[in-house]
Amino acid sequence: MTTEYSGRGDPKRVMELLWGAPERARRGPRPRLSVERVVEAATAIADAEGLAALSMRRVAERLGVTAMSLYTYVPGKAELLDLMLDRVCAETAKPQDVPGGWRGRLALVARESRALYLRHPWLLHVATNRPVLGPNLIARYDYELRAVEGVGLSDVEMDLVVTMVGDYVHGAVRGALAAAALPRETGVSDEQWWAELSPLLEKAHDPARFPVATRVGAAAGEEFAAALDPARAFEFGLARLLDGIAVLVEGR
Incomplete structure (x- = not known):
């Protein structure tokens, strides 16, 4: 799928829309829509069909208006994407009382981020190297940083820790969503696929040649009843990531 990029539109106009600048005067009858309704409709389309299906025309159809009328609310698709990003953030x-100290707080940050990706899979296909900083995006970043506030890290290290956790979640969710999409895309469940492949594997596979793979693969397959368990792998990897961060924190 093609990668979209935040910040490719008119950042000045997006900032005005995100931070509540006064609405531009319009002639004619009272507006039927609002920026919020346009963004809500666009997000619903992206959630259901992916970013490839998103266009100003599709949003207009969903709202029952002409595509041209949308441009009085949002300059274009690039700006709309920036508004969508801030909206889902x-x-x-952002609970204030989280048990477990910094580790519990950072684990919650990771799990909330994972849940957000699972609700809005299109987020995986948006590069945010140049984000237009809206109020919700900044509030989320501030909350994430406060997970490790006061534990002895420098400001730069705090940013790096939050970035590292975000990168881990991004990669883990990408694999989980790909696994979940396979049965839908192929029409074949994992159980059906492995059942069909097993006789061929039994003939071709040589345990004497691949003893470790045979032993570990059999144990994992029995444990997960599948080739992998994305949710369990996520929690295992998150725990090991936090172990590594603990070394840094405790070293201070």
């Missing part, structure tokens, strides 16, 4: 829970 508002969904991330």
Whole structure:
């Protein structure tokens, strides 16, 4: 799937829309829509069909208006994408009392981020190297940083830790979503696929040649009843990641 990029539109206009600048005067009848409704409709399309299906025309159809009328609310698709990114960031829970100290807080950050990706898989296909900093995006970043506030890390290290956790979640969710999509895309469940392949594997596979793979693969397959368990792998990897961060924190 093609990667989209944040910040490719008119950042000045997006900032005005994100931070509540006064609406531009319009002639004619009272507007039927709002920027929020346009962004909500666009997000629903992307959630259901992916970013490839998103266009100003599709959003207009969903709202029952002409495509040209949308441009009085949002300059174009690039700006719309920036607004969508900030909107979904508002969904991330930000509880203040989290047990487990910095480790519990950082684990919650990772799990909330994973949940956000699972609700909005299109986020995986948006590069945010140049984000337009809206209120929800900044609030989320501030909350994530506070997970490791006061534990002895420098400001730069705090940023790097949060970035590392985000990168881990991004990679883990990408694999999980790909695994979940396979049965839908192929029409064949994992159980059906392995059942069909097993007789061929039994003939071709040589345990004496691949003893470790045979032993570990059999144990994992029996444990997961599948080739992998994305949710369990996520939690295992997250725990090891936090172990590594603990070495850094405790060293201070």
